[in-house]
Every structure is written in C-alpha cells, then in structure tokens.
Amino acid sequence: MKWVAITVAFVGLILLGITLLPVTPSSASVEKESSQTLDIAKQQSRQNQQVRGAYLTRAGNCMGCHTAKGGPPYAGGHILATAIGSFITPNITPDEETGIGRWSEQEFWLALHDGMARDGRPLYPAFPYTDYTKITREDSDAIFAYLQSLPRVEQRTPPSQIRFPFNLRPLLYAWRALYFTKGVYQHEAAKSDEWNRGAYLVQGLGHCNACHTTRNPLGASQGNVLGGGQIMGSNWYAPSLTSLQEASSSDWPIEDIVQLLTTGLSSRAVATGPMGDVVSQSLQHLTEADAQAMATYLKSLPESAPYSRGMAPELTGEVDKQFRRGGKIYETYCQDCHGNFGQGAPGAYPALAGNRGVTLASPINAIRSILNGGYAPVTASNPRPYGMPPFAQVLRDEEIALVSSYIRNAWGNRGSLITEVQVDRSRKGLQ
Ligand code: HEC
Ligand code: HEC
Ligand code: HEC
Structure with missing residues (x-):
C-alpha cells in the first residue's frame, strides 16, 4: 500500500509537473524572454535618447557650422571665416573614414567638454567648446546617439586655411592654459x-x-x-x-x-x-x-554700465540741412515699408523708430542692412518673410550716409552721424 501511495504521488507529481510545465517555463526560456524585454526596453531608451539628442543638437545649432551651403546636413565643409583664417568644418556624420563613425561616447565627450579631438590634438576654439563645456554628460551622450543615427555621408574636409603661426596646433596648449576653464554648468540653488x-x-x-x-x-x-x-x-x-x-x-x-x-x-x-x-x-x-x-x-541679466552711443549731433545749421536731405531719401525709398513715422508694420516691416538695432554705437549692422537688404528669419510660423531690397546699386555712398544718419536721429532716435567713409568701408566688407 505504502509503495502504491508513493508511486501515485510520484506519478501525480510528474503529471502535475507536466501540466505546470508550460506555465512555469524553464529557467533558460525565462532568461530568453527577459532578455527580449530587456532588448525592447533598451531599444526604447535608445530611441528616446536619440529623440532628446535631436532636440539638443538643434538647440546647440551644430548644423549651422557643420553643413556646407547646399550640402548634406552635418557632413562639414562649411567655411567659417575668423581673424586667423578660414576654418573648413569637419564631417560629424557617422561615416567611419571621413566622419565620427569610429568615435566612442567618451571621445565625443572629450571633444565637447575638453576641446580635444579623438587623436588627442587640441581643437581650435572656433568650435565653441568653451561654451559647450557646460553641457552635462547625459546631454553629450544624447547628442552623440543622435549624430550616430544619421545617414553616413562620405565627404572629406579639405584642410582649414589658417595663417602662420596660428596654424601650429601645439600653440593651443598655451591658449587653453590662459583662456579655457572647463566645467559642467553648476546649478545655482538660490535661483529657480x-x-x-x-x-x-x-x-x-x-x-x-x-x-x-x-x-x-x-x-x-x-x-x-x-x-x-x-x-x-x-x-x-x-x-x-x-x-x-x-x-x-x-x-x-x-x-x-x-x-x-x-x-x-x-x-x-x-x-x-x-x-x-x-x-x-x-x-x-x-x-x-x-x-x-x-x-x-x-x-x-544684471545691467552693465551704459555704453557710449557716440556723439549724437545737434540738428542745427549744416547738420540740419543734411538731416532734411536724408529725410527726402527716406520718403522716396524707405517710407512705403517703414512708415512715415518709422513705425513699420507689425509682422512685416520692422519699426525703425525706437529700434535699438538702428542706433547702436557701432553702425555697421544698419549700414549693411541698407546696402544688402535682407529677410527676417524663415521659421515655421513665417515661412515666407517680408524682405527688404538691397540699396547698394540704387544709392551712392553719400546718400546711404545721409539716410542712415537720418534714421538714427529721426522720431526720437539718437545716434552718431554716418560718414561716406564708413559706408565705403562697409561696401568693401571692412569693419
Ligand atoms: C561656430 C561653429 C561651430 C559650431 C556651432 C559647432 N562646431 Fe563643431 N567644430 C567647428 C570647427 C571649426 C571645428 C574644427 C576645429 C579644429 O579644427 O580644431 C569643429 C570640430 C568639431 C568636432 C571634432 C571633429 C574632428 O573630426 O576632430 C566635433 C566632434 C564637433 N565639432 C561637434 C560639434 C557638435 C556636436 C556641435 C553642436 C553641439 C558643434 N560641433 C557645433 C565649428 C563649430
Ligand atoms: C520693401 C520694403 C522695404 C523697403 C523699401 C525698405 N525696407 Fe528696410 N527693412 C525691410 C524689412 C522686411 C526688414 C527686415 C529685414 C531683415 O531682417 O533683414 C528691414 C530692415 C531694415 C533695417 C534693419 C533693422 C534692424 O532692426 O536691424 C534697416 C536699418 C532698414 N531696414 C532701413 C531701411 C532704409 C534706410 C530703407 C530705404 C533706403 C529701407 N529700409 C527700405 C523692408 C523694407
Ligand atoms: C553667430 C553669432 C550669434 C550667435 C551664436 C547669437 N547671436 Fe544674437 N545676435 C547676433 C548678431 C550679429 C546680432 C545683431 C543683429 C540683430 O539685431 O539681429 C544679434 C542680436 C541679438 C539680439 C537683439 C536683437 C535686436 O535686434 O534687438 C538678441 C536679444 C540676441 N541676439 C540674443 C541671442 C541669444 C539669446 C543667443 C543664444 C541663444 C544669441 N543671440 C546667439 C549674433 C549672434
């Protein structure tokens, strides 16, 4: 009897085991399944990281410098003119030969945070790592993940045209010692x-x-x-x-x-x-x-000491006569868009009255706007912004000087007078 009971119990256990089998999988299949869930979770978090990276990459405007005019995004070749020569920016798509396909997260972090290239050479601060050093490691990794997800573009960058002696990279060690402080942004507890x-x-x-x-x-x-x-x-x-x-x-x-x-x-x-x-x-x-x-x-941002606007003129005598001539030019060429009181038109033409961009001590932006014309930026909300025609061929240096001086002093604006020499320099691309 005893044996029968034991056998029944044993068979029962086996049967139970069989029926239970599909419910309690073997440890091997548990592992497989959980590693699948892990894969999915990993993939999900990688995707999330790439989406965050795409956003951060735009906030850092990496594309602006790393894309040639009309060229594939992030493939480099953009010419960046500086005081020491022209940089031709590198390819940061994941191409292994010509881009950053072989870089690791850590190497990328060293570039952004330390300004050091993968081969250990110091990078020029024309790459604004002096600011990017404040980026957190997490954000750097996300940007890297996004860049690595881009289509590879095989495009070799020609060497930058940097003048001697600035083309000697080792000089950058001295530069770094003098001017570069690395460090991630530190949260200020007293602020929101x-x-x-x-x-x-x-x-x-x-x-x-x-x-x-x-x-x-x-x-x-x-x-x-x-x-x-x-x-x-x-x-x-x-x-x-x-x-x-x-x-x-x-x-x-x-x-x-x-x-x-x-x-x-x-x-x-x-x-x-x-x-x-x-x-x-x-x-x-x-x-x-x-x-x-x-x-x-x-x-x-705390206010700095007021800047000198240069001498705003007394509008009397000869100056007044010139001012009126400038006013006539304004009426003929500018008023239709910028308004008879310099008030502009909302959403289309900027006001010139009370516009600090017009009265800056340095008049180069205003002169340049008049010479070259331009558009407000193209954005999703304003895909076809209103433009301003260039006046470089329409008005002589003297006339541009007169109308610039006029808009800097009409309608309550106050700014220094503009000379023909300043207009001429601007035409020649000088400061
Ligand atoms: C103002 C222009 C500018 C901006 C903006 C800019 N870069 Fe660059 N970047 C450069 C230049 C110029 C170099 C080359 C520096 C050198 O030759 O030493 C460079 C180099 C690099 C390098 C090293 C590549 C190599 O092959 O050694 C990486 C990586 C890089 N940039 C990533 C980025 C990322 C990521 C962003 C956005 C967060 C960014 N850059 C934004 C101008 C810029
Ligand atoms: C067809 C319309 C139009 C005419 C004509 C025109 N402008 Fe403009 N102006 C604009 C628009 C649009 C902008 C904004 C463009 C931009 O952002 O580059 C602008 C921008 C400017 C700016 C830059 C303002 C700033 O805040 O930086 C100045 C200065 C200016 N105009 C002066 C003039 C003068 C002087 C004339 C006449 C000689 C003139 N404009 C004629 C439409 C016009
Ligand atoms: C590539 C160079 C460059 C960078 C980077 C840049 N700016 Fe500017 N910014 C300019 C120039 C040039 C002007 C003058 C032209 C103008 O008035 O729009 C300007 C003008 C401005 C103005 C005044 C606009 C006006 O007409 O009164 C503000 C505000 C401003 N920038 C904020 C910023 C902020 C915030 C950032 C960083 C997110 C930034 N800028 C990054 C070049 C730059």
Missing part, C-alpha cells in the same frame, strides 16, 4: 529651476557668448560675458545683451523676448544676419518651456 535651465541653455548649448562678446586678437572672450562685440571675421556687431542701450531685454515682458527668440520678429526688434540664422536654424525649435526659461534668464 526655470532660471537655471535658461542659464544652462544660454551659457552652454546656445553658445550665445560665442558671438555676443568682445574678443582679443587671439580669439578669446574678453570683458563682460554677453557684453557685445564685433564678430570676428565678419562685419556684424552682436549687441550687448546686458546694456539697455543695446539689446538688454531686462525691461521687456517675457512674451516679447520669447517671440523675438522663436520667430525673429517682435514689435521692438527683428533678428537679422547671423542672428536670423540662429533663430531659423535653432531657437525656433525650442520647446515653449525652454524658450520661456531662456527669456527668464536673459531678462535677469
């Missing part, structure tokens, strides 16, 4: 999360200081951060973001700042030239929350 997010974007990914600062002859940022300066190798002036006479937004409502950053147009200003490119290539893609954060930070 929104402010910190804005500071992180402006100081790091957005690399606003790459243009909005004065540079010494060695290309190092000098003086106030975001304090404004001539952009090296171009005749554009990037105004101070801390001076009320230039482009500080400390007295603007947040909505107006967000509008300028994301559309390039506001009732007070229009983004032109290189700033127009920054808006159309990068800032228009910011999320609402990030644009707000950036605006919050910009608005909070």
Whole structure:
C-alpha cells in the first residue's frame, strides 16, 4: 500500500509537473524572454535618447557650422571665416573614414567638454567648446546617439586655411592654459529651476557668448560675458545683451523676448544676419518651456554700465540741412515699408523708430542692412518673410550716409552721424 501511495504521488507529481510545465517555463526560456524585454526596453531608451539628442543638437545649432551651403546636413565643409583664417568644418556624420563613425561616447565627450579631438590634438576654439563645456554628460551622450543615427555621408574636409603661426596646433596648449576653464554648468540653488535651465541653455548649448562678446586678437572672450562685440571675421556687431542701450531685454515682458527668440520678429526688434540664422536654424525649435526659461534668464541679466552711443549731433545749421536731405531719401525709398513715422508694420516691416538695432554705437549692422537688404528669419510660423531690397546699386555712398544718419536721429532716435567713409568701408566688407 505504502509503495502504491508513493508511486501515485510520484506519478501525480510528474503529471502535475507536466501540466505546470508550460506555465512555469524553464529557467533558460525565462532568461530568453527577459532578455527580449530587456532588448525592447533598451531599444526604447535608445530611441528616446536619440529623440532628446535631436532636440539638443538643434538647440546647440551644430548644423549651422557643420553643413556646407547646399550640402548634406552635418557632413562639414562649411567655411567659417575668423581673424586667423578660414576654418573648413569637419564631417560629424557617422561615416567611419571621413566622419565620427569610429568615435566612442567618451571621445565625443572629450571633444565637447575638453576641446580635444579623438587623436588627442587640441581643437581650435572656433568650435565653441568653451561654451559647450557646460553641457552635462547625459546631454553629450544624447547628442552623440543622435549624430550616430544619421545617414553616413562620405565627404572629406579639405584642410582649414589658417595663417602662420596660428596654424601650429601645439600653440593651443598655451591658449587653453590662459583662456579655457572647463566645467559642467553648476546649478545655482538660490535661483529657480526655470532660471537655471535658461542659464544652462544660454551659457552652454546656445553658445550665445560665442558671438555676443568682445574678443582679443587671439580669439578669446574678453570683458563682460554677453557684453557685445564685433564678430570676428565678419562685419556684424552682436549687441550687448546686458546694456539697455543695446539689446538688454531686462525691461521687456517675457512674451516679447520669447517671440523675438522663436520667430525673429517682435514689435521692438527683428533678428537679422547671423542672428536670423540662429533663430531659423535653432531657437525656433525650442520647446515653449525652454524658450520661456531662456527669456527668464536673459531678462535677469544684471545691467552693465551704459555704453557710449557716440556723439549724437545737434540738428542745427549744416547738420540740419543734411538731416532734411536724408529725410527726402527716406520718403522716396524707405517710407512705403517703414512708415512715415518709422513705425513699420507689425509682422512685416520692422519699426525703425525706437529700434535699438538702428542706433547702436557701432553702425555697421544698419549700414549693411541698407546696402544688402535682407529677410527676417524663415521659421515655421513665417515661412515666407517680408524682405527688404538691397540699396547698394540704387544709392551712392553719400546718400546711404545721409539716410542712415537720418534714421538714427529721426522720431526720437539718437545716434552718431554716418560718414561716406564708413559706408565705403562697409561696401568693401571692412569693419
Ligand atoms: C561656430 C561653429 C561651430 C559650431 C556651432 C559647432 N562646431 Fe563643431 N567644430 C567647428 C570647427 C571649426 C571645428 C574644427 C576645429 C579644429 O579644427 O580644431 C569643429 C570640430 C568639431 C568636432 C571634432 C571633429 C574632428 O573630426 O576632430 C566635433 C566632434 C564637433 N565639432 C561637434 C560639434 C557638435 C556636436 C556641435 C553642436 C553641439 C558643434 N560641433 C557645433 C565649428 C563649430
Ligand atoms: C553667430 C553669432 C550669434 C550667435 C551664436 C547669437 N547671436 Fe544674437 N545676435 C547676433 C548678431 C550679429 C546680432 C545683431 C543683429 C540683430 O539685431 O539681429 C544679434 C542680436 C541679438 C539680439 C537683439 C536683437 C535686436 O535686434 O534687438 C538678441 C536679444 C540676441 N541676439 C540674443 C541671442 C541669444 C539669446 C543667443 C543664444 C541663444 C544669441 N543671440 C546667439 C549674433 C549672434
Ligand atoms: C520693401 C520694403 C522695404 C523697403 C523699401 C525698405 N525696407 Fe528696410 N527693412 C525691410 C524689412 C522686411 C526688414 C527686415 C529685414 C531683415 O531682417 O533683414 C528691414 C530692415 C531694415 C533695417 C534693419 C533693422 C534692424 O532692426 O536691424 C534697416 C536699418 C532698414 N531696414 C532701413 C531701411 C532704409 C534706410 C530703407 C530705404 C533706403 C529701407 N529700409 C527700405 C523692408 C523694407
């Protein structure tokens, strides 16, 4: 009996085991299944990382510098004129031979954070790693993941044309010792999360200081951060973001700042030239929350000492006569768009009255706008912006000097008079 009971129990157990089998899989299939779930989870998180990376790559405007005019995105070949010569930017698509296909996350991080190339050579600060050093490791990895997901483009970059002695890369070690401080952005506990997010974007990914600062002859940022300066190798002036006479937004409502950053147009200003490119290539893609954060930070920037606007003239005697001649030119060529009181037309033509871009101490942007014309930036919300025709062939140097002096002093504007010599220099691409 005892044996029977044992046998029945045994068979029972086996049967039970058989029936249970499909329910409790063997440990091998448990592993297989969980590794499949792991794969899916991994893939999902990789995809999420790439999507985040795509967003950050735009916020950092990597495309702006790493894409040749009309060329494949990120494949390099863009010519970047600087005071020491012309850089031809490298290919950062995942091509193994000509791009960054063989790079690791760590090597990419060293480029962004340390300004060191994969082969251990120091990189030129024309690549704004002096700002990108503030980017977190997590964001760097996400940008890398996105770039690695792009189509490979085989395109070799011709060597940059840098003048002697600046073409000697080892000199960069000295430069770095003097001017480069590496370090990820440090959260300021006394400030809000929104402010910190804005500071992180402006100081790091957005690399606003790459243009909005004065540079010494060695290309190092000098003086106030975001304090404004001539952009090296171009005749554009990037105004101070801390001076009320230039482009500080400390007295603007947040909505107006967000509008300028994301559309390039506001009732007070229009983004032109290189700033127009920054808006159309990068800032228009910011999320609402990030644009707000950036605006919050910009608005909070402490004001720097007022800049001298140069001597605004007394409108008497000979000066008054010239002023009236400038007014006539304005009526004939400009008024239809910019209005008889310089008020512009909302969403189409910028106001010139009260427009700080017109009265900057450095008049190069205004002269250039008149000579070359231009468009407000192309954005999703404004795919076909209104334009301004170039006047380089229509008006003589003297006339452009007169009309520029006029718009700098009409309707309550105050700015120094423009001379023919300044117009002539601008025509020749000089500062
Ligand atoms: C203002 C222009 C500019 C911007 C913006 C810019 N780069 Fe560059 N980048 C350069 C230049 C110029 C070089 C070459 C520097 C050199 O030769 O030392 C470079 C080099 C690099 C390199 C090294 C490539 C190599 O083959 O050694 C990497 C990686 C890189 N950039 C990635 C990026 C990423 C990612 C972004 C956006 C977050 C970015 N760059 C934005 C101008 C720019
Ligand atoms: C490639 C160079 C460059 C970069 C990078 C750049 N700017 Fe500018 N910015 C300019 C120039 C040039 C002007 C003057 C032309 C103009 O007024 O639009 C300007 C003008 C401005 C103005 C004033 C607009 C007006 O007309 O009053 C603001 C505000 C501004 N920039 C903010 C920023 C912020 C914020 C960033 C970073 C996210 C940034 N810029 C990055 C070149 C640059
Ligand atoms: C057909 C319409 C039109 C005419 C005519 C015109 N403009 Fe403009 N103007 C514009 C538009 C549109 C912009 C914005 C373009 C841009 O962002 O580059 C602009 C921009 C400017 C700017 C730059 C403003 C800033 O904030 O940076 C100046 C200065 C200017 N115009 C002066 C003039 C003068 C002077 C004349 C006459 C000689 C003139 N414009 C004629 C449409 C016009």
